[in-house]
Amino acid sequence: MNKSVLSFQNVSFTYKNGDQAILKSLNLDVKEGEFVSIVGASGSGKSTLFRLITGLEQQSEGDIMINGQSYEKRLGKVGYMPQQDLLLPWRTILDNAALPLELHNVSKASAHRQVSQLLEEFGLKGYENRFPSDLSGGMKQRVSFLRTVLSGSNVLLLDEPFSALDAITRLSMQEWLLEQWQKRKHTILFITHDVNEALFLSDRIFIFSDKPVSHLEEIQVPLSRPRTQKDLNQQRVLDVKDYLIEQLRSKVNT
Amino acid sequence: MKKYGASVILVVILLAAWEIGARIVNYPFILPTPTGILTKLWDLRMDLLFKHLPATLSIVVIGLLISVVLGVLLAVWMNWSPLIERAFYPLIIASQMIPTIAIAPVFVLWFGYSIWSKVIVTVLITFFPITVSTFDGLRSTNKELKELMLTMGATKKDIFFKLNIPSALPHFYSGLKVAVTFSIIGAAIGEWLGAQAGLGYFSRRMMTQFDAAGVFAPIVILSALGILFFIIVVGFEKRSLKWRKTE
Numbered sequence: 001m002n003k004s005v006l007s008f009q010n011v012s013f014t015y016k017n018g019d020q021a022i023l024k025s026l027n028l029d030v031k032e033g034e035f036v037s038i039v040g041a042s043g044s045g046k047s048t049l050f051r052l053i054t055g056l057e058q059q060s061e062g063d064i065m066i067n068g069q070s071y072e073k074r075l076g077k078v079g080y081m082p083q084q085d086l087l088l089p090w091r092t093i094l095d096n097a098a099l100p101l102e103l104h105n106v107s108k109a110s111a112h113r114q115v116s117q118l119l120e121e122f123g124l125k126g127y128e129n130r131f132p133s134d135l136s137g138g139m140k141q142r143v144s145f146l147r148t149v150l151s152g153s154n155v156l157l158l159d160e161p162f163s164a165l166d167a168i169t170r171l172s173m174q175e176w177l178l179e180q181w182q183k184r185k186h187t188i189l190f191i192t193h194d195v196n197e198a199l200f201l202s203d204r205i206f207i208f209s210d211k212p213v214s215h216l217e218e219i220q221v222p223l224s225r226p227r228t229q230k231d232l233n234q235q236r237v238l239d240v241k242d243y244l245i246e247q248l249r250s251k252v253n254t
Numbered sequence: 255m256k257k258y259g260a261s262v263i264l265v266v267i268l269l270a271a272w273e274i275g276a277r278i279v280n281y282p283f284i285l286p287t288p289t290g291i292l293t294k295l296w297d298l299r300m301d302l303l304f305k306h307l308p309a310t311l312s313i314v315v316i317g318l319l320i321s322v323v324l325g326v327l328l329a330v331w332m333n334w335s336p337l338i339e340r341a342f343y344p345l346i347i348a349s350q351m352i353p354t355i356a357i358a359p360v361f362v363l364w365f366g367y368s369i370w371s372k373v374i375v376t377v378l379i380t381f382f383p384i385t386v387s388t389f390d391g392l393r394s395t396n397k398e399l400k401e402l403m404l405t406m407g408a409t410k411k412d413i414f415f416k417l418n419i420p421s422a423l424p425h426f427y428s429g430l431k432v433a434v435t436f437s438i439i440g441a442a443i444g445e446w447l448g449a450q451a452g453l454g455y456f457s458r459r460m461m462t463q464f465d466a467a468g469v470f471a472p473i474v475i476l477s478a479l480g481i482l483f484f485i486i487v488v489g490f491e492k493r494s495l496k497w498r499k500t501e
Contacts, residue, residue, distance in 0.1 A: 090420045
C-alpha cells in the first residue's frame with residue numbers, strides 16, 4: 001500500500017518562451033491507491049503539473065518518477081482525462097472508448113470485447129453504437145473516464161472533469177467515481193476548483209501556492225471511507241474547509 | 255416535397271414566361287422556346303447522349319480524379335511542412351487569378367484537340383477548392399485532441415490517420431461539392447475552344463448555324479450532369495459523415 005507511484009524530485013519547470021518559472025525544485029510523492037486532489041487559483045500551474053506528468057512538457061531540472069521509474073519520454077505512461085470530454089465526434093462510443101487500446105495495437109475485436117465488458121458498469125449499456133453528440137454531459141464524461149481507465153495505467157490524472165456539469169449530476173458523478181476508484185485500486189490525481197469536491201473525494205489535498213511553486217501545502221482529509229455527502233457537515237471537516245477557502249482566497253488577493 | 259415546392263413553382267412560372275415571351279418575339283433561331291429546346295433535345299438524343307455526352311463525361315471524370323489526388327496530396331504536404339505551405343500557397347492563389355478562358359487556348363496549342371487540353375482546363379479550376387478546403391480542414395484539427403492522443407502514446411502516424419484525416423473530411427467534401435460544379439464549366443470551356451466532340455463543342459457548332467435551340471439542348475444536359483454529380487457527392491458525404499447531425 002505504501003509504494004510510491006509518482007514522485008517529483010527537485011523538479012523545476014519554465015515554459016520555453018515564458019520568463020517566469022512555474023515550478024522550482026518541487027518535491028512530491030503520491031502513494032499507490034491514493035486519491036489526491038490539487039486545488040489552487042486559476043493560472044497557478046495546476047494544469048502544468050499534469051502536462052509534466054503526462055510528458056507533454058519536459059522538466060527543466062529534476063526527476064519525475066512513475067512507478068519508481070524515470071523515463072526519457074513519459075507519453076503514454078499515465079492515463080489523462082481532460083476537462084472537456086474530448087471525445088472524437090466521428091467515432092461511436094465503443095470506438096471512442098477503445099481508442100487507447102487501439103493505439104497500443106490491441107486488435108479491434110479484442111478491444112471491443114474489453115470495452116463491452118465495462119459498458120454496463122459505466123452506465124453506457126445500449127449506447128455503444130451511438131455518437132457522442134447523442135449523449136448527455138454526464139454520460140460523455142463517463143465515456144471519457146472509461147477511455148482513461150482503458151489506457152491501462154495505474155495512475156490516472158483527472159483535470160477538473162466535472163466542472164462543466166450541473167450540480168446534481170456532479171454529485172452523482174463524484175459518488176460514482178469513488179465507487180470506481182475503490183473497486184479498481186487506481187491512484188488518482190484530481191484537479192478541482194471546488195473545495196467540497198476535493199474534501200469529499202480525497203485522502204490528501206495539495207494546495208498550489210504562488211509561482212514559482214517550490215512547496216505544496218498538504219492537508220489530510222479528516223474522514224474515513226466509505227463517505228457520504230453528509231459527512232462534509234462534520235465540524236472538523238468544516239474547519240478544514242474554512243482553512244482551505246482562506247488559503248485560496250489569500251492566493252487570489254496577492 | 256414541401257421543401258422544394260416554392261422553387262418548383264418559381265421555375266414553372268419562369269418557364270411559362272419564357273415560353274410566352276419567345277412566342278411573342280417569334281425569332282426561334284435567336285430565342286427558342288423551352289418546348290422547342292425539348293423537341294430539339296429529343297431529335298438529337300442519339301448524337302448528344304452517345305457521342306457528345308461520353309466525351310464531356312470523360313473530361314469531367316478524369317479532371318476531377320486528377321484534381322482530388324493532386325489537391326489532397328498538396329494539402330497534406332503543406333500541412334506537413336510550413337516551408338512547403340509558404341512556397342506553394344501563394345502560387346495556388348495566383349493560379350486562380352489567371353483568367354481560364356484566356357489561358358485555355360494555350361493548352362489547345364500545346365495538347366491539340368486531344369482530351370488533355372480540356373482535362374487541364376478542368377483541373378486548373380477544380381483543384382483549387384479541393385486543395386484549399388482540405389488544407390483548412392487539416393489545420394482545423396483540435397490541438398487538445400492531439401495532445402490527448404499523445405498522452406495515450408499515439409505516434410505521428412496515428413495522429414494523422416485517426417485524427418487529422420477525420421477532422422479534414424467535412425471540409426474536403428465542401429471543397430469537392432464546389433469542384434464538381436466547376437468541373438462541368440471547365441470541361442465546357444475547354445470544348446468551346448477546341449474539340450472534335452463534346453457537349454460544349456456541339457453547343458458552339460449549333461451557334462455558328464444559328465440554331466438557338468441546338469445551343470440550348472446540350473446546355474440542358476450539362477446542367478443535369480452538374481446536378482447529378484452534386485447529388486452523388488452529397489450521397490457520399492452523408493454516408494461517411496453519419497455522425498454529423500443534419501438538423
